[in-house]
Amino acid sequence: MSRSNQNGISLVEAMIAIVIFMIIMIGGQTYFVRSQSLIAYDNVKRHAVADAVRKMESLVNLDYSSITSSLNETSVTVNLGTRNGTRTTTITNIDDTADGEGGADSDGNTVDYKMIEIEVSWTTNREQSIEISTYVVE
Numbered sequence: 001m002s003r004s005n006q007n008g009i010s011l012v013e014a015m016i017a018i019v020i021f022m023i024i025m026i027g028g029q030t031y032f033v034r035s036q037s038l039i040a041y042d043n044v045k046r047h048a049v050a051d052a053v054r055k056m057e058s059l060v061n062l063d064y065s066s067i068t069s070s071l072n073e074t075s076v077t078v079n080l081g082t083r084n085g086t087r088t089t090t091i092t093n094i095d096d097t098a099d100g101e102g103g104a105d106s107d108g109n110t111v112d113y114k115m116i117e118i119e120v121s122w123t124t125n126r127e128q129s130i131e132i133s134t135y136v137v138e
Contacts, residue, residue: 040082041124047080048120052132055089055118064138067091067114078120085122091115094135113137 009017059067073089096112114136121129 041128044080044083044085044122044124045128045130048078048085048122048130049132051078051080051085051087052118052120052130055087056116056132056134059089059091059116060134060136064114064136067116067136069093080120080122083122083124085120088119088121090117092117 059071069091071089071091073087076087076089078085078087092115093111094113094115095110099112115133116136117131117133119129119131121127
């Protein structure tokens, strides 16, 4: 009777180990690349939100009579960290229907409150944007 000594690994076992290792490495690299793009997106979005909030706070802190449509902005370039974006600010006078509208307004004031909308947009692999809005009352 002869005994065979099987120390070491066969070529098939080595190939299977290499394939499993490659699958794990490709999955890890895919995860890493995707994570990097999500981190970059979140960084730009964080800057966009900060810029919009900063602009909103500066407008809300103004005297009510100073908040006019002359403060509207269209396509103002803003720095969003690693990218540039565009900020649009819109101020809309609103006549509440509760006290009548236009000439039928019971208090004679056709501007009962104002709505401020701020949108910041940027392009990565597609157009992205955030928007915040608030109402201001005298």
